[in-house]
Amino acid sequence: MTNHRVKMAIKNKFVGCFVIVLLCSACSSESNHALITYPDQESTAFQQFTRQCSSCHRPPMPDVHIAKDWNAIVVRMQQHKEQRGLLVMNHAEQQQVLAYLQANAKKDVIE
Numbered sequence: 001m002t003n004h005r006v007k008m009a010i011k012n013k014f015v016g017c018f019v020i021v022l023l024c025s026a027c028s029s030e031s032n033h034a035l036i037t038y039p040d041q042e043s044t045a046f047q048q049f050t051r052q053c054s055s056c057h058r059p060p061m062p063d064v065h066i067a068k069d070w071n072a073i074v075v076r077m078q079q080h081k082e083q084r085g086l087l088v089m090n091h092a093e094q095q096q097v098l099a100y101l102q103a104n105a106k107k108d109v110i111e
């Protein structure tokens with residue numbers, strides 16, 4: 001390698017590291033929740049949750065919302081299901097999904 005090539009190689013490595021650092025900091029500032037894996041994965045409520053909430057997008061982490069906000073969102077998702085002609089949740093299924101989300105929801109500091 002010529003001296004110039006060595007210099008370029010070092011420079012490229014430096015730029016690469018810089019980009020990775022930038023990407024990582026972008027990720028962490030975007031996430032507003034603390035959970036990294038779904039809680040209670042052995043529970044039947046979790047199974048119900050993944051069954052009902054996986055067809056259109058990745059099931060959300062339960063701590064992206066506080067407990068009292070989940071009901072309205074689940075109701076809205078039920079409407080999305082209806083609109084797309086998917087099987088809607090019956091009352092018991094909807095309650096089970098809601099219970100899973102609320103039990104693991106983001107802690108509301110004002111509560």
Ligand code: HEC
Nearest residue numbers: 052053054055056057060073074076077080081084086097
């Ligand atoms: C029929 C398709 C469909 C299914 C099934 C579905 N979703 Fe959604 N979801 C959507 C669409 C479309 C959006 C974006 C529009 C919106 O927010 O209403 C969305 C957005 C979301 C969001 C982001 C918006 C917000 O208010 O934070 C959350 C959280 C969410 N869904 C949770 C769920 C949960 C929980 C379930 C299971 C009960 C579920 N979804 C099942 C279609 C679906």
